[in-house]
Amino acid sequence: MKNAQKLLVPVLETLGVRGYVAPARWAARAAEEVATVDNTHRAPGGVIDVPSRLLMGPGPANAHPRILAAQCLPLLGHMHPPFLKIMDDLSEGLRYTFQTKSKYTLMVSGTGHAGMEAAIANLVEPGDKVVVGNAGIWGERVGVLARRYQADVVEIKVPAGQTFSYEALKQTLTEHKPAVLFLCQGESSTGTHQSLAGLGELCRQTGTLLLVDTVCSLGGVPLFADQWGVDCIYSGSQKCLSGPPGASPFFMSERAMEKLQRRKTPPATYNLDMNLIGDYWGWFGKRSYHHTAPVSTFYAMREALALVAEEGLEAMWARHQELHHRLWDGLRGLGLKPFVEKDEDRLITVNTIKVPEGVDWAALVKNAMDTYSLEIAGGLGPTAGKIWRVGIMGFNAKPQNVDLVLDAFKDGLKRQGKL
Structure with missing residues (x-):
């Protein structure tokens, strides 16, 4: 308690208060507040390390470098x-x-x-x-x-x-x-x-x-x-x-x-x-x-x-449509089928693919990430375990990205003896 009062006196003297004697309860409170920093849960130091991944799931998608x-x-x-x-x-x-x-x-x-x-x-x-x-x-x-x-x-x-x-x-x-x-x-x-x-x-x-x-x-x-x-x-x-x-x-x-x-x-x-x-x-x-x-x-x-604005909405819509067709041309060549039966009901930005009988959907997803640093997602809500989801969105809507997705599906199906 005496140490706590010694801590208080210099502070008070800077405010023009000299010869001050702190009440016992104040000195006790100050003693409680003088503590040692616990470093047990300190955040890790160093520079953040983020892996580079191609996000071809339902989002987020990769951001444009300018963004x-x-x-x-x-x-x-x-x-x-x-x-x-x-x-x-x-x-x-x-x-x-x-x-x-x-x-x-x-x-x-x-x-x-x-x-x-x-x-x-x-x-x-x-x-x-x-x-x-x-x-x-x-x-x-x-x-x-x-x-x-x-x-x-x-x-x-x-x-x-x-x-x-x-x-x-x-x-x-x-x-x-x-x-x-x-x-x-x-x-x-x-x-x-x-x-x-x-x-x-x-x-x-x-x-x-x-x-x-x-x-x-x-x-x-x-x-x-x-x-x-x-x-x-x-x-x-x-x-x-x-x-x-x-x-x-x-x-x-x-x-x-x-x-x-x-x-x-x-x-x-x-x-x-x-x-x-x-x-x-x-x-x-x-x-x-x-x-x-x-x-x-x-x-x-x-x-x-x-x-x-620079690309223009019509051109942007057409780009997404073209790559949607490119994806499905390749997927059908691998024997895969769309989850949404009617063409007019099919979303071109998040493509849903039926998981064939006997295929481990999660193993294919894991292989895509481990081998290609590529995200392909599974289903969500009513489609969990039934489909894969491939996003063709924004900056990621490029032919080379779609082709890599197709390579990952081909490799994943081959590893399971389905091709």
């Missing part, structure tokens, strides 16, 4: 004018990528799940009826999330590998007249591509907002937010846009914003309240602090969207 380089730029303050200009560039780039004239575009600070929750939290009030198209794990999760926000969820399902027909959706909307209809354009757990044709007009007839998940489809397949009458979209940064995980492209139509503005109760989340986040992004004519944006990630996504 990686952008993350090395000096940090700016999240309210500095040069950084606000980068946010403006992001909004404009998203308008092109979503094909919308709406000013309500931004990057949610967080992964696609954050975008998903932002959409539900802002569009849905307690008691609102929400029709959720469950064609795989992402529809399932939206249903769970909507219930947590006290929505009256009507869940419609199709078997894994199938999509919803226009007629079935029309019947459901006519019957329930929900506040929101959710569909996943690219269901990565099953490899299906949901058509959105005519659904925007159908939703307007029933006073319904059309919410679409484009996490693994944005940039890889056609999307026309305005022409198709979509009201809200969230996506991911790490798939066809070739960025790092951590940002979710987000869009709202005027109809969606009107629903948000006339809510009887505020969104049950402060972190993802688009009234507040939109204010930070300048949606309402001013800029107010809401949170510290992931500065380096936004640098990366600014470059990602610039690359989309």
Whole structure:
């Protein structure tokens, strides 16, 4: 205790307090706080070591070198004018990528799940009826999330590998007249591509907002937010846009914003309240602090969207389509078959392949990683153990990458005596 008092005296003297004698309880507290650093669980030193791998699963995909380089730029303050200009560039780039004239575009600070929750939290009030198209794990999760926000969820399902027909959706909307209809354009757990044709007009007839998940489809397949009458979209940064995980492209139509503005109760989340986040992004004519944006990630996504604009959406969509065909020409030559039976339902960015009877799918995946440093994924949710998933997305959508995937499948099947 005497030692603790000796520690306190010099500090107090620097503040002009001399001859001070600390109360016993203060000296005891100081003695407790004088401790030895425990180095047992200290983080390892040295330079981080990250292996080089070709990520040809359902995401993340490898990032373009220009996107990686952008993350090395000096940090700016999240309210500095040069950084606000980068946010403006992001909004404009998203308008092109979503094909919308709406000013309500931004990057949610967080992964696609954050975008998903932002959409539900802002569009849905307690008691609102929400029709959720469950064609795989992402529809399932939206249903769970909507219930947590006290929505009256009507869940419609199709078997894994199938999509919803226009007629079935029309019947459901006519019957329930929900506040929101959710569909996943690219269901990565099953490899299906949901058509959105005519659904925007159908939703307007029933006073319904059309919410679409484009996490693994944005940039890889056609999307026309305005022409198709979509009201809200969230996506991911790490798939066809070739960025790092951590940002979710987000869009709202005027109809969606009107629903948000006339809510009887505020969104049950402060972190993802688009009234507040939109204010930070300048949606309402001013800029107010809401949170510290992931500065380096936004640098990366600014470059990602610039690359989309430089290539052009039509060329980008065509590139993904061409390499999808290249992959399947090779897979069929190995005797492999698609999980999704109908060509029009097949997602070109996340390709799902049936595991033949008697083949150890996990052994093939392991051999691809061990031999080629190549990621090929297995199934997820309803397709676990039944399929392989191969991503053809963004920077990774190149002939040489597809050819390496085919080499890995050929080698893996040969090792199991199937070729």
